[in-house]
Amino acid sequence: MSEYRRKTPAVRVGNRVIGGNAPIAVQSMLSRDTHDAEGCLAQTAALEAAGCDIVRLAAPDAESARTFAYLKEHGVQVPLVADIHFDYRIALECAAAGADKIRINPGNIGDDARVRAVVQACREHGLPIRIGVNSGSLEKHILAKHGAPTAEALAESALYHIALLEKFDFEDIVVSIKASGVREMIRANRVLAEKCSYPLHLGVTEAGTAHIGTIKSAAGIGALLCEGIGDTIRVSLTDDPVREVEEAHNILRALELEEQGINLVSCPTCGRTQIPLIDMVNEFEARRSEIVCSKRLRVAMMGCVVNGPGEAREADIGIAGGRDEAVLFCRGEIVRKIPAASAVDVLIEEINKL
Numbered sequence: 001m002s003e004y005r006r007k008t009p010a011v012r013v014g015n016r017v018i019g020g021n022a023p024i025a026v027q028s029m030l031s032r033d034t035h036d037a038e039g040c041l042a043q044t045a046a047l048e049a050a051g052c053d054i055v056r057l058a059a060p061d062a063e064s065a066r067t068f069a070y071l072k073e074h075g076v077q078v079p080l081v082a083d084i085h086f087d088y089r090i091a092l093e094c095a096a097a098g099a100d101k102i103r104i105n106p107g108n109i110g111d112d113a114r115v116r117a118v119v120q121a122c123r124e125h126g127l128p129i130r131i132g133v134n135s136g137s138l139e140k141h142i143l144a145k146h147g148a149p150t151a152e153a154l155a156e157s158a159l160y161h162i163a164l165l166e167k168f169d170f171e172d173i174v175v176s177i178k179a180s181g182v183r184e185m186i187r188a189n190r191v192l193a194e195k196c197s198y199p200l201h202l203g204v205t206e207a208g209t210a211h212i213g214t215i216k217s218a219a220g221i222g223a224l225l226c227e228g229i230g231d232t233i234r235v236s237l238t239d240d241p242v243r244e245v246e247e248a249h250n251i252l253r254a255l256e257l258e259e260q261g262i263n264l265v266s267c268p269t270c271g272r273t274q275i276p277l278i279d280m281v282n283e284f285e286a287r288r289s290e291i292v293c294s295k296r297l298r299v300a301m302m303g304c305v306v307n308g309p310g311e312a313r314e315a316d317i318g319i320a321g322g323r324d325e326a327v328l329f330c331r332g333e334i335v336r337k338i339p340a341a342s343a344v345d346v347l348i349e350e351i352n353k354l
Helices: 037-050 063-072 087-098 112-125 140-146 149-167 184-195 210-226 239-255 277-286 306-310 340-351
Strands: 009-013 015-018 025-029 054-058 080-083 102-105 129-134 173-178 200-202 232-234 261-266 295-304 315-323 325-330 333-339
Touching: 009 295, 015 025, 015 210, 025 173, 025 239, 025 295, 037 054, 037 063, 037 112, 037 239, 054 063, 063 080, 063 087, 063 173, 080 087, 087 102, 087 112, 112 149, 129 149, 140 149, 140 232, 149 173, 149 184, 173 184, 184 200, 184 210, 200 210, 232 239, 277 295, 277 340, 306 315, 315 340, 325 340, 333 340
Parallel strands: 025 054, 025 232, 054 080, 080 102, 102 129, 129 173, 173 200, 200 232, 261 295, 295 315
Antiparallel strands: 009 015, 315 325, 325 333
């Protein structure tokens, strides 16, 4: 993977930073009714415990702003984003109630006076604005020009909204272009990345169930991150939002973009395998909570010595199977032989020593 990362300004969202040199931030969105303050508090706590960096809440009316105040009053530390459509007054209420970022499309809230009012409120409270564009929300004049929600049309829409904010000297901006088609989402973000320097929020919208949605998200988000494009991500799933966070971290681990955590490398097994590797890998995954890892590690679990210290030479630590036994190796060098029955125990023990 290229070490290049697109250069962007750093945008502060509460106690987190998006863009600049900050790590890729993981986001999710509450599925509870925003008017259910207690339910939102519980779900926010669950997301934060799962490693969510930023939480978004739907804000359908001015009354929903009370929930932002409630969450802050009850000690929520994870930054909160107000997701607003059409009514600029809701943005003003949420900004005053404790939201850490406002998600809005400036072109959808009315004339310049309304856009200026939102900009002034965000500037007063030190809040950034996230512009959110998707294939179902294109402006009529842009859709007429391109004939369909093409990648170029999506990027043009995003630039149009950016210009509405820049007109009032507001540049504390994060931009997202999402589409349910993976290739359209990738192409649109590539176009936008060339035409603006703002941090980008990546996601495949309406991706589907946990299984297929994660595949789509990994393909779309992963392709762009490998090109150095993207500063914060959301894996949109028809599932528990906690699952979104878990899968987002899995994508970052697979790309070795997390500052700490385990990137597990394991072979698919073949006729050379003489240990129950599939069961051993499943056991290791089930026992991840026993691992205290303050650094980023590549861990290998391989079925034989051909795939072990050889193909997994770059792993920080790993095991490879033999006949009813395994070898423990570090960075391609065999350390010692161990019984296959205790290989997972030994591996976890050695990881915790690193």
